[in-house]
Amino acid sequence: MAFVATLFFVSGLVFVVVRVLPGDPALVIIGPEGSPEAAARLREALGLNRPIPLQYVEWLTNALQGDLGVSLQYDLPVGRLIASRLPVTLPLTLMAALLMAATALPVGLYAARRHRRAGDYLAMAVSQIGVAIPGFWAGLLLILLFSVHLGWVQSGGFAGWSAGLWPGVRSLLLPAVALGFFQAAVLVRATRSSVLDVLREDYVRTARAKGVSELSVIGKHTLRNALIPIVTVAGVQLGQLMAGTIILESVFALPGLGRLALGAITARDLPVVQGVTLFVASTIVLINFAVDLLYIVLDPRIRYE
Amino acid sequence: MRHFGTLRPLAALALGLLVSPAAAPAQNLVVQSATEPPGLDLTATPASATAMVVFYNVQESLVKVDRHGKIVPWLAERWHTSDNKNYTFFLKRGVRFHNGRELRAADVKFVIDRAMNPETKHPYPDYYAAISDIIVKDDYTITFTLKGTTANFLLNLARQGSVVYPRESVDTLKSEPIGTGPFKLAEWVRGDRIVLVRNPDYHVKGLPKLDRVTYRFIPDPNAALAALKAGDIDAAMFGLGPEHVPELQKDPRFQVIIGETTNDVIMSMNNSRKPYSDVRVRRAITHGINKPEVVKGAMFGLGSVLGTNVDPLNPYFVDMSGAMPYDPGKAKKLLAEAGYPNGFEAVLRVAPQYYYTVRTGEVLAAQLQKIGVRIKIEQVEWGQWLSRVWKDAEYDLTIIGHAEAWDIANYANPKYYFRYDSADFQKLFTESEITVDDKARRELYVRMQKKLVEDAPVVWLYIHPRLAVTKKGVQGIWKDLPLPAFDLSEVAWAK
Numbered sequence: 001m002a003f004v005a006t007l008f009f010v011s012g013l014v015f016v017v018v019r020v021l022p023g024d025p026a027l028v029i030i031g032p033e034g035s036p037e038a039a040a041r042l043r044e045a046l047g048l049n050r051p052i053p054l055q056y057v058e059w060l061t062n063a064l065q066g067d068l069g070v071s072l073q074y075d076l077p078v079g080r081l082i083a084s085r086l087p088v089t090l091p092l093t094l095m096a097a098l099l100m101a102a103t104a105l106p107v108g109l110y111a112a113r114r115h116r117r118a119g120d121y122l123a124m125a126v127s128q129i130g131v132a133i134p135g136f137w138a139g140l141l142l143i144l145l146f147s148v149h150l151g152w153v154q155s156g157g158f159a160g161w162s163a164g165l166w167p168g169v170r171s172l173l174l175p176a177v178a179l180g181f182f183q184a185a186v187l188v189r190a191t192r193s194s195v196l197d198v199l200r201e202d203y204v205r206t207a208r209a210k211g212v213s214e215l216s217v218i219g220k221h222t223l224r225n226a227l228i229p230i231v232t233v234a235g236v237q238l239g240q241l242m243a244g245t246i247i248l249e250s251v252f253a254l255p256g257l258g259r260l261a262l263g264a265i266t267a268r269d270l271p272v273v274q275g276v277t278l279f280v281a282s283t284i285v286l287i288n289f290a291v292d293l294l295y296i297v298l299d300p301r302i303r304y305e
Numbered sequence: 306m307r308h309f310g311t312l313r314p315l316a317a318l319a320l321g322l323l324v325s326p327a328a329a330p331a332q333n334l335v336v337q338s339a340t341e342p343p344g345l346d347l348t349a350t351p352a353s354a355t356a357m358v359v360f361y362n363v364q365e366s367l368v369k370v371d372r373h374g375k376i377v378p379w380l381a382e383r384w385h386t387s388d389n390k391n392y393t394f395f396l397k398r399g400v401r402f403h404n405g406r407e408l409r410a411a412d413v414k415f416v417i418d419r420a421m422n423p424e425t426k427h428p429y430p431d432y433y434a435a436i437s438d439i440i441v442k443d444d445y446t447i448t449f450t451l452k453g454t455t456a457n458f459l460l461n462l463a464r465q466g467s468v469v470y471p472r473e474s475v476d477t478l479k480s481e482p483i484g485t486g487p488f489k490l491a492e493w494v495r496g497d498r499i500v501l502v503r504n505p506d507y508h509v510k511g512l513p514k515l516d517r518v519t520y521r522f523i524p525d526p527n528a529a530l531a532a533l534k535a536g537d538i539d540a541a542m543f544g545l546g547p548e549h550v551p552e553l554q555k556d557p558r559f560q561v562i563i564g565e566t567t568n569d570v571i572m573s574m575n576n577s578r579k580p581y582s583d584v585r586v587r588r589a590i591t592h593g594i595n596k597p598e599v600v601k602g603a604m605f606g607l608g609s610v611l612g613t614n615v616d617p618l619n620p621y622f623v624d625m626s627g628a629m630p631y632d633p634g635k636a637k638k639l640l641a642e643a644g645y646p647n648g649f650e651a652v653l654r655v656a657p658q659y660y661y662t663v664r665t666g667e668v669l670a671a672q673l674q675k676i677g678v679r680i681k682i683e684q685v686e687w688g689q690w691l692s693r694v695w696k697d698a699e700y701d702l703t704i705i706g707h708a709e710a711w712d713i714a715n716y717a718n719p720k721y722y723f724r725y726d727s728a729d730f731q732k733l734f735t736e737s738e739i740t741v742d743d744k745a746r747r748e749l750y751v752r753m754q755k756k757l758v759e760d761a762p763v764v765w766l767y768i769h770p771r772l773a774v775t776k777k778g779v780q781g782i783w784k785d786l787p788l789p790a791f792d793l794s795e796v797a798w799a800k
Contacts, residue, residue, distance in 0.1 A: 023688025031351040073343040075479045147535040155535040253523040255496025
């Protein structure tokens with residue numbers, strides 16, 4: 001129920017905001033060299049002169065039937081456009097998320113175990129740099145190193161999955177590193193502080209006093225209990241990874257959802273902006289839902305009515 | 306030895322294959338494009354990203370503007386007019402569209418009729434407003450009757466909105482344009498690339514020289530530079546800024562092409578708003594700007610200083626760059642005369658989508674500060690700029706490049722965002738539009754330019770240079786752009 005209400009609210013908000021913003025799709029299409037009369041005729045043809053509530057009801061009715069409208073600039077159904085971009089954005093986000101988790105969890109654990117020792121300070125210093133470096137800059141540095149100097153991977157563009165698994169993964173590797181590695185910095189800090197909290201608990205001290213092996217102390221007693229805050233932060237970051245693709249897809253010239261959204265906003269391609277926002281909002285709501293479910297798995301004491 | 310003997314004919318055959326034209330290495334070119342075209346229909350969008358792919362490469366017009374800015378016969382092999390009101394075009398025979406059908410006069414009539422029809426939402430219906438009648442005499446002869454003498458009639462037929470396409474393809478122009486051009490559209494992977502392939506039946510013998518052109522959309526200039534250096538693209542036609550030029554000029558792997566365009570970068574003043582409604586203020590601002598320094602500061606010294614609307618590629622260009630020289634003393638005096646001895650505050654609205662507008666604005670703000678004009682730079686997103694500045698003239702000052710060739714008409718339109726309203730200028734312009742005699746027309750253009758300099762409705766700053774970078778060995782790229790076209794038909798790799 002909350003899921004539907006959130007989506008309903010988001011769709012209404014986006015619909016109004018993109019229409020209230022200054023900027024007219026017809027003007028952007030016709031451009032400054034075209035004639036204003038031509039722009040006026042186009043506006044009429046696009047149905048933009050009708051009252052906003054009427055346009056919204058119409059859009060919502062169609063959207064509920066799975067029809068998100070037709071892109072103003074590409075003249076293609078929005079649903080098809082979004083679907084065509086998913087083979088780039090979903091694997092990219094997934095690879096970035098895996099990289100993020102695979103880096104953040106061990107480093108965070110390590111830093112917590114080496115609390116206030118050299119290893120901890122080093123991990124914190126490195127992660128501080130990671131937090132400070134913007135993704136697009138990291139992306140450019142990676143391109144300079146791996147494409148221009150070493151020539152290991154292409155500087156951008158997407159080879160497509162039809163050529164095979166490896167060419168596809170290869171073209172997403174650098175952006176995934178730029179996205180995941182640098183997002184990992186936040187998760188490292190969350191992991192470290194969460195693990196530190198648990199390490200101070202009495203039951204950890206008891207376990208150690210009982211002579212339980214350190215591996216078991218960390219794996220069984222500490223990590224599991226520390227996971228809830230970590231999963232919460234990771235869930236939020238998964239959403240941020242999706243947002244991060246907007247910029248990185250531009251830097252790496254990838255035909256993904258983020259670039260579709262950015263182009264659509266610049267061109268005032270309203271149906272696409274709405275469609276993409278709705279899709280991303282649904283995904284984030286779903287991620288949150290999944291995080292809530294994970295809580296139950298991680299902590300059997302949590303129950304939802 | 307006998308074994309070798311039997312192999313000899315085979316070896317000769319293999320050698321023959323190697324040197325025969327069929328075995329010549331494929332000529333491919335990968336070009337960077339900063340923006341993806343918003344659609345490939347030239348009759349629906351004025352976007353230069355669309356022209357870059359389609360205009361002269363996929364679709365062509367009756368006449369063409371060549372690399373020197375001259376109007377030459379193209380799909381029409383010649384034309385004839387005795388009174389400058391009735392034009393007869395004789396079409397080249399045997400020209401085939403990419404769908405195999407031969408081009409006929411009826412196709413030409415169809416596309417121009419369609420452009421003139423307000424229902425089709427053509428972006429430039431004005432270009433065809435002078436046409437009163439189009440008659441197909443036979444399959445290869447077509448006559449245009451004009452309402453009156455129209456000096457730019459032929460030029461308008463050479464523009465991107467006048468391309469000829471087969472009527473049966475009208476519904477698919479946006480995604481699969483077909484025409485008579487040297488290249489055929491092979492594939493458009495949205496968001497990633499557009500691929501053109503050689504049209505083997507092209508009507509000009511020996512062209513095109515390339516077998517395949519791939520446009521890759523790389524929006525970020527630094528990423529484009531990296532792609533060039535990594536060897537992933539062969540050419541960047543527009544995507545790089547002047548700041549990249551010195552580095553690339555030193556690199557032996559590349560050639561940098563710097564040429565002229567028709568893109569005049571101007572700072573417009575809202576002529577309907579105080580204090581810019583006072584010509585003394587507008588002149589003061591013009592005198593307060595050191596244009597060579599602007600070009601140095603904002604464009605790394607690339608781009609020629611401009612004095613009036615008409616660009617150096619135009620045959621009627623007059624060098625007026627020194628007519629209103631930098632003179633802060635005179636500027637201050639003029640401001641005092643106009644009642645602003647202490648200057649005033651102004652908002653300069655620019656769209657960062659065009660990087661040069663922001664950089665130029667920063668230099669201008671520093672310069673105008675010295676004559677007491679205190680500028681606040683406000684950056685607005687492109688869509689907003691179009692609505693607020695261009696459409697509603699809701700601004701004091703703004704900077705933008707006007708890329709269109711022959712656009713002096715804007716100054717004769719009091720509703721245009723300059724809000725410049727001069728009856729004298731409008732009269733001169735109307736006369737120039739119906740004057741066909743070259744000498745008389747040139748005289749009118751000189752008078753118009755002098756009038757513009759005198760009235761200073763905007764400050765003409767500089768011509769945005771053409772900056773193209775290619776790998777060494779790429780030949781045949783147009784140096785200057787007399788109109789926004791990116792003709793690749795003669796481009797080839799050096800043998």
